[in-house]
Amino acid sequence: MDCLRKMGAIVHDLSKNGKGIPDLLIGYKGVTSLAEVKSSTKASYTKDQIRFNEQWKGEKVYRINDLDDAVAMLKEIDKKTC
Numbered sequence: 001m002d003c004l005r006k007m008g009a010i011v012h013d014l015s016k017n018g019k020g021i022p023d024l025l026i027g028y029k030g031v032t033s034l035a036e037v038k039s040s041t042k043a044s045y046t047k048d049q050i051r052f053n054e055q056w057k058g059e060k061v062y063r064i065n066d067l068d069d070a071v072a073m074l075k076e077i078d079k080k081t082c
Contacts, residue, residue: 003070004028020048022061028074029081035062035073 001011001024010027015037022034034056036049043065045053053061062073 003067004074007071007074009074018048020046020050020052022049022052024064026073028077031059031077031081033059033062033073033077035064035070037064039065041065 001013004011004024004026008028012025013023014021014025014034015023023037024035026033026035036045062069064070064073
């Protein structure tokens with residue numbers, strides 16, 4: 001979360017909500033995004049997270065495994081807003 005904030009994003013922790021709701025709500029350059037934070041690329045989604053992702057009709061839910069993924073997410077959003 002600190003990395004995202006240092007890059008100019010607003011970040012809210014949703015991880016305590018459970019029920020498959022992604023861990024982070026992120027606002028960056030007029031774009032609202034959701035992100036699921038995992039400890040590594042080997043960490044799997046729960047059944048609730050899979051169900052949430054299948055039913056979600058908003059923009060994609062990003063997966064963040066490390067700082068590089070966080071940076072890549074914001075760079076992808078930058079490309080959409082240019």
